[in-house]
Amino acid sequence: MFFIDTHSHLYVEQFSNDYNTVIAKALEEGVEKIIFPGIDSTTHIDMLRIANEYQNNIYCMMGLHPCSVHDNYIQELDVVEKYLQHQKFVAIGEIGLDFYWDKTFVKQQLEVFNHQMELALQYKLPINIHTRNATQETIEAVKPFAKRGLTGIFHCFGGSYETAKQIINLNFKLGIGGVLTYPKAGLQETLKPIGLEHIVLETDAPYLTPVPFRGKRNESSYIKIIAQKLADIKEESIEEIAYVTSENAKKIYSL
Numbered sequence: 001m002f003f004i005d006t007h008s009h010l011y012v013e014q015f016s017n018d019y020n021t022v023i024a025k026a027l028e029e030g031v032e033k034i035i036f037p038g039i040d041s042t043t044h045i046d047m048l049r050i051a052n053e054y055q056n057n058i059y060c061m062m063g064l065h066p067c068s069v070h071d072n073y074i075q076e077l078d079v080v081e082k083y084l085q086h087q088k089f090v091a092i093g094e095i096g097l098d099f100y101w102d103k104t105f106v107k108q109q110l111e112v113f114n115h116q117m118e119l120a121l122q123y124k125l126p127i128n129i130h131t132r133n134a135t136q137e138t139i140e141a142v143k144p145f146a147k148r149g150l151t152g153i154f155h156c157f158g159g160s161y162e163t164a165k166q167i168i169n170l171n172f173k174l175g176i177g178g179v180l181t182y183p184k185a186g187l188q189e190t191l192k193p194i195g196l197e198h199i200v201l202e203t204d205a206p207y208l209t210p211v212p213f214r215g216k217r218n219e220s221s222y223i224k225i226i227a228q229k230l231a232d233i234k235e236e237s238i239e240e241i242a243y244v245t246s247e248n249a250k251k252i253y254s255l
Helices: 019-028 042-053 072-085 105-121 135-146 163-171 189-190 220-234 236-251
Strands: 003-005 031-036 058-062 090-099 125-130 152-154 172-176 199-201
Touching: 003 199, 003 220, 003 236, 019 031, 019 072, 019 220, 031 042, 031 220, 042 058, 042 189, 058 072, 072 105, 072 236, 090 135, 090 152, 105 125, 105 135, 125 135, 135 163, 135 172, 163 172, 163 189, 189 220, 199 220, 199 236
Parallel strands: 003 031, 031 058, 058 090, 090 125, 125 152, 152 172, 172 199
Antiparallel strands: none
């Protein structure tokens, strides 16, 4: 039994003193592959450096996070394109729309999102989508690209069954993480009728830590907690959850 953490930021400052220990713990717990999403030029070097240390276990995406879209977004997109020209990545991500923290650059966020979806089609890569307070706007933006063959994952899905169906109809997967363990989130009921073929697992470490560690730093090893909760909801074995979700991830990312 092994797992794939399809979304983990083990290269950020919260892990600067012990990332080797955290990765070793994840490997011991059966997390054989971890996918790092890109954020912006301030983190790409650290991300790639750590991935290079664990070439058999860690894979990277490249992209500009919507919360990093500021006045210099043209320069940031140039950085993304230069990396794509010279290195291999498993996806464009994490990209999307975030209207939660700041709406100053809403127009630019959409421009950046569309540009990176074009890059994904150009490089024949899937995308990993971040969306917050902008889910329907994100789905509408993706629709014309999905018709052209674009696919990927809606990271950190926590929406309704109706929203999940819209995403599935675009041929995208649902990235399920620690929110699944939060009783008041409603995600447990949402996922009951949804087939495992539409789901991948993620931690989003160091964020969205699952119960019983909520409030502490999240880690990739906690993927097993999320998998067990999903197994309970679906009335399946954790082995089945591990197998199906890992196969889904391998297909999406061509691992």
